[in-house]
Amino acid sequence: MKGTPSMGKKSGKKNMIYCRRCGKRTFNFGKGKCSACGFGKSKKLRSYTWQKKGK
Numbered sequence: 001m002k003g004t005p006s007m008g009k010k011s012g013k014k015n016m017i018y019c020r021r022c023g024k025r026t027f028n029f030g031k032g033k034c035s036a037c038g039f040g041k042s043k044k045l046r047s048y049t050w051q052k053k054g055k
Contacts, residue, residue, distance in 0.1 A: 019027040022037035038046030
């Protein structure tokens, strides 16, 4: 079936949970790392040079 009946089957599955370090709902269950702060991947906070604004 398509549409509304099949949408009910999607409930109960989660792959993103709240991160222990940053508190955002960006910790991926399968990968075991947070996409916002990098928890689970490294001890340092996730940051890139392109995020910083030039002065």
